[in-house]
Amino acid sequence: MKKALILGIESSCDDTAAAIISGRKILSNITNTQLIHASHGGVVPELAGRAHMENMVRIVDMALDKAQIQLNDLDAIAFTVGPGLQVSLVVGTSFAKGLALALHKPMIAVHHMKAHILSHFIEEEGMVAPSFPYLCLTVSGGHTQLVVVHSALEMEIIGKTIDDAAGEAFDKTAKMLGFSYPGGPLIDAHSKNGNPHAFLFSKPKIKGLDFSFSGLKTSVLYTLQAATKENPDFIAQNRNDLCASIQESISSILMDKLKKAQQATGIKHIAVSGGVSVNSGLRKKLFAWQEAQPDISVHLAHPKYCTDNGAMVAITGSLYFDEGSFADQSVAADARLQW
Numbered sequence: 610m611k612k613a614l615i616l617g618i619e620s621s622c623d624d625t626a627a628a629i630i631s632g633r634k635i636l637s638n639i640t641n642t643q644l645i646h647a648s649h650g651g652v653v654p655e656l657a658g659r660a661h662m663e664n665m666v667r668i669v670d671m672a673l674d675k676a677q678i679q680l681n682d683l684d685a686i687a688f689t690v691g692p693g694l695q696v697s698l699v700v701g702t703s704f705a706k707g708l709a710l711a712l713h714k715p716m717i718a719v720h721h722m723k724a725h726i727l728s729h730f731i732e733e734e735g736m737v738a739p740s741f742p743y744l745c746l747t748v749s750g751g752h753t754q755l756v757v758v759h760s761a762l763e764m765e766i767i768g769k770t771i772d773d774a775a776g777e778a779f780d781k782t783a784k785m786l787g788f789s790y791p792g793g794p795l796i797d798a799h800s801k802n803g804n805p806h807a808f809l810f811s812k813p814k815i816k817g818l819d820f821s822f823s824g825l826k827t828s829v830l831y832t833l834q835a836a837t838k839e840n841p842d843f844i845a846q847n848r849n850d851l852c853a854s855i856q857e858s859i860s861s862i863l864m865d866k867l868k869k870a871q872q873a874t875g876i877k878h879i880a881v882s883g884g885v886s887v888n889s890g891l892r893k894k895l896f897a898w899q900e901a902q903p904d905i906s907v908h909l910a911h912p913k914y915c916t917d918n919g920a921m922v923a924i925t926g927s928l929y930f931d932e933g934s935f936a937d938q939s940v941a942a943d944a945r946l947q948w
């Protein structure tokens with residue numbers, strides 16, 4: 610049987626991305642990360658929307674060229690419909706709708722977080738797809754969730770953050786240390802030369818499977834305020850240790866709840882998705898857990914499929930295509946798209 614050729618378009622935040630998939634194999638995966646936001650300390654929606662408009666056609670063209678296919682070869686067009694920034698989502702959604710109409714091809718509307726969760730099904734060396742049902746810790750800039758994935762179409766949230774997302778906790782504490790946006794990768798890089806136990810920040814006491822990061826954020830802020838009063842160069846002199854200790858705190862909070870969820874559900878297949886799943890401190894803890902508990906299997910995607918990308922939308926499109934799950938022209942971008 611001919612494998613479906615699908616274009617995946619992602620534009621929910623500050624990455625304009627497109628990928629082509631054939632069945633479960635990625636033929637091309639192009640991302641343009643907007644650098645204009647770095648100096649603003651966070652994503653500026655109006656700037657993001659404009660940059661998506663400027664870049665979308667070029668990025669899709671590059672994805673088609675790299676995959677060596679023509680628009681007419683496509684079997685379907687998948688796109689992120691939400692959640693995310695409305696002005697950003699509208700660009701990808703309108704583009705996909707226009708393309709589908711002009712080409713007379715079916716459309717597949719994709720939930721951004723579900724795309725992160727299904728990224729594990731991309732066929733690639735070094736990646737092993739989890740079996741259903743699997744437990745997925747989804748950690749990004751906007752979301753932190755524990756999800757039981759029964760099938761490509763059926764997912765159940767069993768835990769979520771009650772305040773900030775894990776990526777937000779990284780980015781906000783990084784900002785306190787003077788890093789530009791997004792600070793998560795910078796904290797990770799500096800942690801490599803720091804002592805993770807140099808500073809102890811407060812741990813949340815949230816019952817059940819929900820997360821909280823606001824206490825940690827306040828704890829870091831108070832520590833920095835008190836220390837810089839005594840020594841104005843405190844941050845510069847302790848940057849690596851501060852980064853390593855923040856990373857240790859965030860990854861411990863995530864691991865505690867993930868382990869708790871594993872025990873509560875008894876599910877043996879564990880996956881971790883989203884931008885924060887690239888974090889080396891978190892990955893180290895996941896590998897250690899896998900080693901200590903060989904009856905579970907931990908699945909991590911290649912880093913290029915963890916932060917926002919078109920490939921995760923394309924693989925979701927491919928799985929939905931097989932299930933016959935299509936959208937029609939009435940579909941609209943939805944910043945607050947529900948599960």
Ligand code: KG4
Pocket residue numbers: 622748749750751752775776777779780791792793794797883884885887888889915916917
């Ligand atoms: O999944 P993603 O690319 O976009 C959203 O859907 O939000 O996640 C972005 C988040 C940002 O908060 C970024 O700082 C964080 O992922 N991130 C990291 C690392 N790489 C990206 N956080 C910690 N360590 C990293 N290596």
Ligand code: ZN
Pocket residue numbers: 721725749750883884916917
């Ligand atoms: Zn994302």
